[in-house]
Every structure is written in C-alpha cells, then in structure tokens.
Amino acid sequence: MRRLLLWFKQDLRLDDHPAVSAAVDADEVLPLFVFDPTQLAVGALGSRKLGVHRTRFLLESLAALDGELHQRGSGLLVVFGRAEEVVPLLVERFALQEVLTLEEIAPDERQQMAALRGALGHVPLRELAGNHMLRPDELPCSLEELPQVYTQFRELVxxxxxxxxxxxxxxxxxxxxxxxxxxxxxxxxxxxxxxxxPVGVANSAFPFSGGETAAQARLRDYIWRSQAVRQYKDTRNGLIGSEYSSKFSPWLANGCLSPRRVAAELRRHESMYGRNDSTHGLWLEMLWRDFFRWTLVRHGSALFRAGGLKATERAPDTVDQRFEQWTQGRTGMPLIDANMRELAATGYMSNRGRQIVASYLVHDLRQDWRHGAAWFEEHLLDYDPASNWGNWAYLAGIGSDPRHQQVFNTLRQARQYDPDGSYVSLWLPELRSVAPQLRHTPFLLPHLQLDAMGYPRLQEIPETWKPYLPSAA
Incomplete structure (x- = not known):
C-alpha cells in the first residue's frame, strides 16, 4: 500500500499541480498545510511576514482548498508549527512512505526544505516543478547563461x-x-x-476572495466573458476599480492559480479572437513574473541585501520619521498618501501606484529600500518574494538592469494618471473639499486652511515639480 503526505505551501490549488498529479494514484494521501506562527511576528526590518490582509486571503484560500478536497473524498489538514518539526511527526504517526511538494526558490524556504530532508531520514522528500510559468527545460538557455536584463530574456523566450x-x-x-x-x-x-x-472597504480595487474557485472565476471573466484583456494596455495604468488590470496576482502569489493555466487560456483566446497589443501586454507581464523568479533562483540571498545585485552601488540606508509618515499615508504628497492608505485599508495597490510610492521612498525621502519592500511583504495580498524584492531593487537602481535608478517625478505622475484628483479624493477624505486643480498640491493652500483639514504640510517642494504646479501658483 502506497501512503503519501502531500504538502501544500504557496500552491493552494488542485488544477495544474504537479504534486497533486503525482499523488492521485496512491492508496492513501494526507494533504497538509503548515501554518508557521512566527510569520505573524515582527521581523528585523520592522514588519511582519503576514499582515491582516494577507492572512485573511490565506485563510480563505485554505478553506477553499479544503472544500475542493472534500468534494473529492479527502480534506486539508492545517497544523501550526514549523514544517521541519511537524512533517516528520505525521510521517511517523501514519507510516507515510514519501512526502510530495513543490520546489522552492527563496533562500529561507530552501533552507527549510534542506532541514526537513534531513529530519525525514530515509523517507524521501520529492520536490516537483514549482510555480514558474516556464519550466527549466523550456528556458531558452541554461540558468547560468540566462540574461540578467528583462528585454534580452523576453527576446530569447x-x-x-x-x-x-x-x-x-x-x-x-x-x-x-x-x-x-x-x-x-x-x-x-x-x-x-x-x-x-479588517473592515470591508467599498472602494477596494480587489473585492475578491481567496481560493481556487474565485481565481478560476476571475480568469473566465477577464479573458472570456468580459474580454477585458483586450483593453489591458489602455487600462493597465488605472488607479480606481477592479477592471483596470487582470487582478490575477494575489491568486498567483498564493498558488490558487497556475501561471501555466493563465498562459494557456491567453493563447487559446488569441487563437480564437486574434492577438493584439493588450493580450500581448498581459503575456509580457507574465514573463516579467518569471524573469524575477529565475533571477531569484540564480542569485539567491543577494537580492535581499542592501546593495542588491550591484554591490558597487550605494542605496540609502536611512530609516527615520519620514518612513513612518510614508507607511501611514501622512507625507503631505497626496498621490503617495492615497496609495499608502489604499494599501493599509485593502492590501492592494495598482502597479502604477507601487512604482510611484517606491520611487518616492527611495529617491525623494532617501529611505532604506529594504524597509519599503518589507512593508509591502506584510501588507500586499499578492506578495511574492521574487517580484516584490526584484521590483524594489530595480527601482532603487541596484537590480541587474544596466540602467540607473528609476526616478519618478511624483507630481508629474499625479497630473498624468489622476488628472482630476478623483483617486486622491477617494482615499483622502480630508481633501475632498479642495478644488480639483489643487488636490495634488494642498501644500500651496494657506497654513490655517490646511491645518483645519488635518492634512500634513509638505515641507519642501522639489525643483522638478515646478512645471506641474497650478499656473496661478
């Protein structure tokens, strides 16, 4: 009789799951998820690995997976502890002959896998293909030869x-x-x-639940029913609402949705309706995700260091009250504050918003980029170590890209992507009474008026913002 333990981690689905497929012909299988409570503790960079929104989404995803397993005559055992301690006890108790799971790419998780392998002794730990879109044999070259610049990676693929x-x-x-x-x-x-x-927020750009069922429903809606994917390029820089982007990322990050399933459905859509710039644009974003994952596999812990992948570069290492103001959405720059308050309230922020707030923290406030990345890790529903830390390193100018720092002119971004201030007024109620043309520049208002609103005053106006100030200022 063949008895297995099926260990789920950030792969909370049954569809297109290599370890699930490898387990179906066994006689008995114990599906397991290990919840490590240390993830709820504050880490070295001042943030937790799991904040309230990420934990809510995780619990919803676990409940959904348990339901899917129950429909198939099984169930999901959720145990608290550390996997290297919990798994060997269960293996011994139920005389399980093998542990199946998906491979890991981040250094801490790889260390845990090595510790578990040692603790299991003679019982094999089999790691199957992980949550990449491209498998190792589908890469255009060996990992060592893989381009360290995305555009070159994309062209080869x-x-x-x-x-x-x-x-x-x-x-x-x-x-x-x-x-x-x-x-x-x-x-x-x-x-x-x-x-x-958490309190429900009507304005949330991600009003969806965790779990595979919700992920599959969104995939059908976005690619087939509404075919919003065909307008993706035109809407992807939006800030308000659920339809400006695919919103696949939280389910991809938690493994509720297979990236290969997304790619297959996208290809099937293009075969029926034709490829356009928007469908190709979503494909390129999926490639970005894989590029960061393979970059992490290649470079490991170097991606998490202060100097990133460019040890010769000097990134800011300061952390002071300006970082706290950034986290609280109290910097005095409305577009930054609106994005940070949306993140705190919902666990989500647009791609455009993420780039702007990260650039502002590093280049305008001169704060340590790693603390920003750790704040995102705690709060983002779609936190993924490769994409999160890779994007932060890229914006801090210490990634593998040969270009220098990616510096955004925040006021120019505000004028371009929120021209009437509707996004700012959505998340900063204290500025709703301000005239639309002044919502991005409340620091120009009289002191008494701004103080009465309870909104902080920006202390210094960068010279580069001058062309985008109201003409009467």
Whole structure:
C-alpha cells in the first residue's frame, strides 16, 4: 500500500499541480498545510511576514482548498508549527512512505526544505516543478547563461514560443490515512490569531476572495466573458476599480492559480479572437513574473541585501520619521498618501501606484529600500518574494538592469494618471473639499486652511515639480 503526505505551501490549488498529479494514484494521501506562527511576528526590518490582509486571503484560500478536497473524498489538514518539526511527526504517526511538494526558490524556504530532508531520514522528500510559468527545460538557455536584463530574456523566450498544456484537477483524491480525521480542526479566525478583523472597504480595487474557485472565476471573466484583456494596455495604468488590470496576482502569489493555466487560456483566446497589443501586454507581464523568479533562483540571498545585485552601488540606508509618515499615508504628497492608505485599508495597490510610492521612498525621502519592500511583504495580498524584492531593487537602481535608478517625478505622475484628483479624493477624505486643480498640491493652500483639514504640510517642494504646479501658483 502506497501512503503519501502531500504538502501544500504557496500552491493552494488542485488544477495544474504537479504534486497533486503525482499523488492521485496512491492508496492513501494526507494533504497538509503548515501554518508557521512566527510569520505573524515582527521581523528585523520592522514588519511582519503576514499582515491582516494577507492572512485573511490565506485563510480563505485554505478553506477553499479544503472544500475542493472534500468534494473529492479527502480534506486539508492545517497544523501550526514549523514544517521541519511537524512533517516528520505525521510521517511517523501514519507510516507515510514519501512526502510530495513543490520546489522552492527563496533562500529561507530552501533552507527549510534542506532541514526537513534531513529530519525525514530515509523517507524521501520529492520536490516537483514549482510555480514558474516556464519550466527549466523550456528556458531558452541554461540558468547560468540566462540574461540578467528583462528585454534580452523576453527576446530569447519569444524566439521559441512555448506550448502550455496544464493538467486539470483530478476528479477524485485517494482516501485519508486511517485515524487522521481526528486531527482535523476548524481554521482559526483572524481575531484568534491576534490580528483583528479588517473592515470591508467599498472602494477596494480587489473585492475578491481567496481560493481556487474565485481565481478560476476571475480568469473566465477577464479573458472570456468580459474580454477585458483586450483593453489591458489602455487600462493597465488605472488607479480606481477592479477592471483596470487582470487582478490575477494575489491568486498567483498564493498558488490558487497556475501561471501555466493563465498562459494557456491567453493563447487559446488569441487563437480564437486574434492577438493584439493588450493580450500581448498581459503575456509580457507574465514573463516579467518569471524573469524575477529565475533571477531569484540564480542569485539567491543577494537580492535581499542592501546593495542588491550591484554591490558597487550605494542605496540609502536611512530609516527615520519620514518612513513612518510614508507607511501611514501622512507625507503631505497626496498621490503617495492615497496609495499608502489604499494599501493599509485593502492590501492592494495598482502597479502604477507601487512604482510611484517606491520611487518616492527611495529617491525623494532617501529611505532604506529594504524597509519599503518589507512593508509591502506584510501588507500586499499578492506578495511574492521574487517580484516584490526584484521590483524594489530595480527601482532603487541596484537590480541587474544596466540602467540607473528609476526616478519618478511624483507630481508629474499625479497630473498624468489622476488628472482630476478623483483617486486622491477617494482615499483622502480630508481633501475632498479642495478644488480639483489643487488636490495634488494642498501644500500651496494657506497654513490655517490646511491645518483645519488635518492634512500634513509638505515641507519642501522639489525643483522638478515646478512645471506641474497650478499656473496661478
């Protein structure tokens, strides 16, 4: 009799899951998720790995996966602790002969896999292909030869367009090991985890739930029903609403959605309706995600250092009250504050917003980029180590790209992407009474008027903002 442990991590789905596919012909399988409570503690950079929004999304995704497993004659065991301690105990208790899971790419997770392998002794730990879109044999060259610049990576990949054939979820799962049912308990609430319950926000750009069912529904809606993917290029820099972008990223980050499934559906859509700049644009974003993942595999812990991948570059290492003002949405620059308050309230922020607030923290406030990346790690629903830290390093000018720092003129960005101040007024209620042409520059208002609103005054107006100030100023 073949008995297995199926260890889920950031791969909370059954569709196109290599470890699930490898487990379906076993006699007994124990599906497991290990919740490490240390992720709720404050780390060295002052933030937690799991904040309230990420934890909510995770719990929803676990509940959805448990439901999918129950429909197939199984269930999901959620245990608190460290995997290298929990897994060997379960393997011994139920005489399990092998542990199946997906491979990891980040240094800490790889260390944990090595520790678990040692703790398992003679019981094999089998790692199957992870959450990349491109598998190792689909890369255009060896990992060591892979270009360190995205445009070169993209050009090489597109010379030989890969064919994606994702494997559908099984209709049945093997039965649970005898006696394991007594270990199953209800998932904890956010309050029980010490996080409190977040208040629902009507303005959220991500009004969706975690889990594979919600992910598949969004995939169908965006690519097939509304076909909003065909306008992606025109809307992707939006700031308000759920439809300016695909919103796939939280489900991709938690593994509720397979990147290969997204690519396959996108290709199928293009075969039926034709390729345009927008469908190709979404493909390029999926490639960006893979580029950062393979960059992390190649460089490991170097991506998380102060100097990033360019040890010769000097990035700011200051952390003072300006960082706290940035996290609280109290800098005095409305576009920055609106984005940061949206993140705190909902766990989401637009791609355009992320670039602007990151550039502002590093280049205008001269703060340590790693603290910004860690703040994003705690709060973003779609936190992914490769994309998050890779993008921050890129904007700080210490990534692998040969270009220098990516510096945004914040007021110019505000005028271009929120011309009437509607986004700012959505998240900064204290500025709603201000005339639209002044919502991005409340620092020009009389002191008494601004103080009465309770909004902080910007202390210094950069010289580069002068062309974008109101003409009467």
């Amino acid at each position: 597109e010379q030989r367009v890969p064919v994606f054939q994702p494997v559908s979820a099984p209709t049945r799962m093997p039965s649970l090991p005898s006696g394991s049912q007594e270990l199953f308990t209800a998932l904890p609430s956010l309050s029980q985890l010490g996080l409190g319950e």
